[in-house]
Amino acid sequence: MTRFDRWLANSGAILLGLLWILPLLYAIWTAVHPAEYEARFVLDAPLTLDNFAKAWAAAPFARYFLNTFTLVTAILIGQFVLCTLAAYAFARYRFAGRDVLFALVLLQLLVMPDILIVENYKMIRTLGLVDTITAIALPYIASGFGVFLLRQTFMTVPQELDDAARIEGAGTLAILWRVYVPLAKPTYLAYGLVSVSHHWNNFLWPLIVTNSVETRPVTVGLSVFSTTDSGIEWSVINAATLMTSGPLLIAFLLFQRQFVQSFMRAGIK
Structure with a gap:
């Protein structure tokens, strides 16, 4: 790589970084200053x-956060269990139609989730689960991407580890739990973050599937900050946005090294 190529690559990275950081800085500025300073960048502006x-106070954020934590935890646990079992079967068992079934799993990655919204809603309504956290989580419990990622890992x-464990008397689930899962920890971390x-x-x-405060996650709860009698209050909207996105942003900043290393070890390009 020539000096010009490095300069061009660094310039592009800086430009993309600015495009990402400037809206965030504006959101932080408006959130911690009075409304009259939304478009006035004064160094001695009072903080609040x-x-x-x-x-x-405008919405029950404590309930929204509880719903969101419950939702993402339930989905992640379900995906880990189902994807682990399916990935192990595709990686180690020989059975009729295995390649065809795995091709169907890969085909699922090509289908946009929004295409299935109508059919998913019909299924949820038939099951009587509308306006529940289960309704939000159910279509995502199985993940083709997770199956593919864990299968590759x-x-x-080495097959020799299986054979050695079976000689010691370990069953299939014991081998999966004690051999495969520990060796795939970087993959689990990478997929879990995604x-x-x-x-x-x-x-x-x-x-679409929630109607009440008891089941709404933070993203839906944030939509209540639309307008007021005097118009849009960007300072309040940005404060609410920072509260909802803050946990993920802080987690990424704290664990960005582990995040990148996990993807590298998992073989994600």
Whole structure:
């Protein structure tokens, strides 16, 4: 790589970084200053947390956060269990139609989730689960991406480890739990971060299947900050946005090294 190429690559990275950080800086500025300073960048502008207090009081955010934590945890546990079992079967068992079934799993990755919204809603309504956290989680409990990722990892585990464990008297589930799962920890971490981030920020499906405060996640709860009698209060909206996205942003900043290393070890390009 020539000096010009490095300069071009660094310039592009800086430009993309600015495009990402400037809206965030604007959101932080408006959230911690009075409304009259939304478009006035004055260095000695007074700081305030009133916008966060107004946002927190305008909606039951404690309930929204509890619903969101419950949702992402339930989905992640379900995906880990189902994807682990399916990935192990595809990686280690020989059975009729295995390649065809795995091709169907890969085909699922090509289908946009929004295409299935109508059919998923019909299924949820038939089951009587509308306006429940289960309704939000159920279509995502199985993940083709998770199956594919774990299968690729499991296939790198030497067959000799299976044989040695079976000689010691371990059963299939014991081998899976004591041999494969520990060796795939980087893959689980990488996939877990992707899954939590996606379902924390998911908006359209939860909006469709929830109607009450008791089941809404934070993304749907944030939609109550639309307008006031005097118009849009960007300072309050940005404060609420920072509260909802803050946990993910802080987690990424704290664990960005582990995040990148996990993807590298998992073989994600």
